[in-house]
């Protein structure tokens with residue numbers, strides 16, 4: 001690995017991201033969708049709290065809940081899912097486009113290791129996703145300004161989102177290495193991300209041991225506990241392994257391309 | 261500088277390159293000639309480590325393309341046939357990126373990019389997006405990126421395609437200047453280009469080497485043709501021409517007014533030429549034009565390929 005080459009590729013990739021419309025459209029859609037859900041959650045919360053003032057039964061029930069439970073946790077879950085919807089649109093071009101236009105022929109004959117190429121591209125996409133996640137910080141900031149939520153779950157929730165985004169990108173760059181058609185790449189990413197998402201739902205359908213195992217493999221099961229403020233090392237290890245696996249597969253797929 | 265031994269490349273079942281061997285000395289310019297689908301691009305892609313051969317050994321600048329590809333890639337500049345460039349970059353940004361990624365120290369990147377833009381006549385378009393420049397300028401950017409780090413070995417796949425005559429001349433001069441310090445392999449369809457630029461030619465057809473020689477030798481081996489334009493009685497001229505010794509055949513060209521055109525194919529150029537001269541003097545024909553025709557690639561080709569099959 002050569003840090004300079006990684007950063008050269010990262011820079012070029014970032015410039016190319018921001019010189020196309022796609023990134024702006026993705027960021028705007030992401031903010032509109034997450035903003036809409038945030039507004040809904042806050043509106044529901046305030047209506048229920050308002051009603052609870054005149055209804056002692058409801059108030060009692062409601063005291064068990066708080067702003068963390070009713071707004072922040074669902075918000076992280078939703079942002080996570082919207083993130084999974086958006087990342088394939090960002091990752092699809094990373095390698096597929098170079099193959100389509102033929103620029104990969106020059107890129108792979110430059111004196112650069114494949115690892116540097118993959119890492120540079122991966123980090124460029126990660127930077128875009130981090131920007132998107134950072135922009136949503138406005139929501140909890142508003143909550144802190146107007147309410148009294150616990151701060152720790154917010155911080156750990158964000159750690160979870162970053163890991164989730166990083167994992168989704170690694171899968172996306174892998175599907176981008178498989179084809180020269182960006183639509184095929186994005187469709188494959190969607191399909192695989194949703195597979196890893198729905199694994200979490202099959203937990204109840206199978207025996208306890210297997211269920212737990214499938215639950216562990218699910219990609220967004222792990223941000224659940226983080227949005228409660230619990231950081232378990234197994235969750236972090238899960239995401240790191242996920243990322244390492246798909247980056248490795250991407251490298252192999254690039255190599256296989258050369259072999260043919 | 262470049263050693264290729266028993267190189268074979270198969271795409272699935274299809275054998276695109278079949279047991280080719282050749283060497284290129286330091287400072288030499290080698291021309292790669294062949295019809296479409298001959299396997300020129302395939303050989304170049306192997307030399308540049310884009311993909312490995314199915315069989316055979318390829319050494320560039322003392323390193324094995326397969327085992328030591330990074331060391332090979334450090335020493336080559338490559339212009340792919342399709343000239344794939346990053347359309348969303350500006351010319352100067354692109355060349356700086358390439359210079360840097362090829363290992364130019366950060367301090368020198370700007371200077372090197374500026375120099376190569378100067379050499380390739382790109383200064384006028386340096387701030388334009390690559391997607392907006394004309395085809396000829398794209399081609400020059402492609403050549404510029406191959407040259408930017410002053411590589412020992414240059415591999416150029418059809419470098420002058422799509423350029424206008426003036427640019428072709430400039431680029432040929434540029435390539436010619438590279439000889440000596442750099443080792444160059446270029447592929448082309450154009451025979452004059454080879455005779456102008458290359459010290460040696462390899463002609464390949466269907467993945468096999470069919471000839472390897474200096475361009476002059478190849479040319480003299482193949483049939484010479486001459487165009488004659490003569491005022492007078494056409495059938496008489498034709499009849500007289502066909503009697504001249506050292507000539508294999510005569511073809512009529514379209515006439516303009518009284519001037520009739522003929523292409524003669526020589527068997528023995530010197531004897532034929534003298535015979536024609538004598539014939540014209542004897543008959544007092546009025547000679548308007550007389551010139552040797554460029555031997556075309558097709559001619560050499562047809563000759564070589566038919567020789568192979570015979």
Ligand SMILES: Nc1ncnc2c1ncn2[C@@H]1O[C@H](COP(=O)(O)OP(=O)(O)OP(=O)(O)O)[C@@H](O)[C@H]1O
Nearest residue numbers: 271274276294295296297298299300301302303341
């Ligand atoms: N990726 C590939 N997969 C399958 N076959 C291929 C591939 N690339 C090239 N070929 C085949 O290999 C043969 C040689 O192709 P190549 O591109 O090397 O020819 P070329 O001499 O460069 O031709 P041209 O003058 O048209 O550029 C052709 O028959 C081509 O169809």
Ligand SMILES: [Mg+2]
Nearest residue numbers: 300301341417
């Ligand atoms: Mg070719």
